[in-house]
Amino acid sequence: MHFWKYQGIGNDFVVLDGSKGDLEIDTEWCRCACDRHFGIGADGVLYIMPGEGTDITMRVINADGSEAEMCGNGIRCVAVHAFNYGIVKKTTFTINTMAGIKEATVTLDGDKAVAATIDMGAPILDGRSIPIDWDGQYIDEDFAIVRYFFKANAVSMGNPHFITFQEMDDATIDRLGPMLECHRLFPKRTNVEFCKVIDGKIYIRVFERGAGWTLACGTGACASTVAAAINKLVPFDEPVDVHLPGGWLKITVNKDLAFVRMEGPADLVFEGDLPEEYSE
Structure with a gap:
C-alpha cells in the first residue's frame, strides 16, 4: 500500500489516497501503521475518499484505531495533498x-500548495451536543x-x-491530561487543552483523544480560541x-460564532510502501 507521511506543525499523519473509491478503511492497519516503534509512526491516518456532494471526503483514524469526527491539522494536510497530487484542480x-462540510483554500508557493485556510464552521456550545x-x-x-479545582470550558468543533x-x-x-480525557463528564471521551494567554497570544x-500528548491539535486551537474570545x-x-x-496557527472567531477560520502550514515528510498484509 502506498502512503504519504505529512505533518502540520508537528501533528503527523499517514495519508492514503482512496479518492477513486478503491480503498476500504482498515482500523487495525491504521493502528499498526501509527506505531512509532514497529510502524511508520503517526498520530493518525487520513483517508482521502470520494466526495459526497463535495470535491473529496476525509476520514480520520486515530493512533488507537478509533475514528475521529474531525482533525484540524489533518484537514490541512489533506487539502495540500489533494491539490499537489491533482485530486482537485482548484485552490478552493x-x-x-x-463533522460536516468544510471549505479549504490552499496557499501556493509557485505552483505548489504549502498551507491551507479552512472554514471550520460554527462551534458547538450546547453541552449535550458537544x-x-x-x-x-x-x-x-x-x-x-481528585484534589484539583479549576475553571473550565467545553466546546466542540x-x-x-x-x-x-x-x-x-x-x-x-501531565497528570490531568489522561485523567480528563476519560472523565465521566464526557460520554465519548474528550480532547483536553491547557492554555495560557500572554500578550494576546494563546x-x-x-x-x-485517542492519540495522547501531541505537538499540535488544529480543532483544539480553534476551540481554545473560541473559549478565550467568549471569556x-x-x-x-x-x-x-x-x-x-x-508551531503556530492563526485562528479567527466570528463575533456571531457563525464560523471559525484556521490558517496554517502542511508539509510532506516522505512517502513509501507497506505490504497489504502489514497488520496481520
Missing part, C-alpha cells in the same frame, strides 16, 4: 467530514477532579474539547496567534 474546494453530561453551555464553570486557562505546573498538566498543551481574553473577528509545541 470542499471536503466532506464526519457531548458532555451537562445541560446548556459549559463556559467558565467550576470543575474538580465537530469533536469535543475541554479547555482551561488556569495556571498549572507541568507535573499537574499557548496550548493538548492531550488528544474576553482575546478579540473576536481578528486573527489570533496560537502556539502549540509544534
Whole structure:
C-alpha cells in the first residue's frame, strides 16, 4: 500500500489516497501503521475518499484505531495533498467530514500548495451536543477532579474539547491530561487543552483523544480560541496567534460564532510502501 507521511506543525499523519473509491478503511492497519516503534509512526491516518456532494471526503483514524469526527491539522494536510497530487484542480474546494462540510483554500508557493485556510464552521456550545453530561453551555464553570479545582470550558468543533486557562505546573498538566480525557463528564471521551494567554497570544498543551500528548491539535486551537474570545481574553473577528509545541496557527472567531477560520502550514515528510498484509 502506498502512503504519504505529512505533518502540520508537528501533528503527523499517514495519508492514503482512496479518492477513486478503491480503498476500504482498515482500523487495525491504521493502528499498526501509527506505531512509532514497529510502524511508520503517526498520530493518525487520513483517508482521502470520494466526495459526497463535495470535491473529496476525509476520514480520520486515530493512533488507537478509533475514528475521529474531525482533525484540524489533518484537514490541512489533506487539502495540500489533494491539490499537489491533482485530486482537485482548484485552490478552493470542499471536503466532506464526519463533522460536516468544510471549505479549504490552499496557499501556493509557485505552483505548489504549502498551507491551507479552512472554514471550520460554527462551534458547538450546547453541552449535550458537544457531548458532555451537562445541560446548556459549559463556559467558565467550576470543575474538580481528585484534589484539583479549576475553571473550565467545553466546546466542540465537530469533536469535543475541554479547555482551561488556569495556571498549572507541568507535573499537574501531565497528570490531568489522561485523567480528563476519560472523565465521566464526557460520554465519548474528550480532547483536553491547557492554555495560557500572554500578550494576546494563546499557548496550548493538548492531550488528544485517542492519540495522547501531541505537538499540535488544529480543532483544539480553534476551540481554545473560541473559549478565550467568549471569556474576553482575546478579540473576536481578528486573527489570533496560537502556539502549540509544534508551531503556530492563526485562528479567527466570528463575533456571531457563525464560523471559525484556521490558517496554517502542511508539509510532506516522505512517502513509501507497506505490504497489504502489514497488520496481520
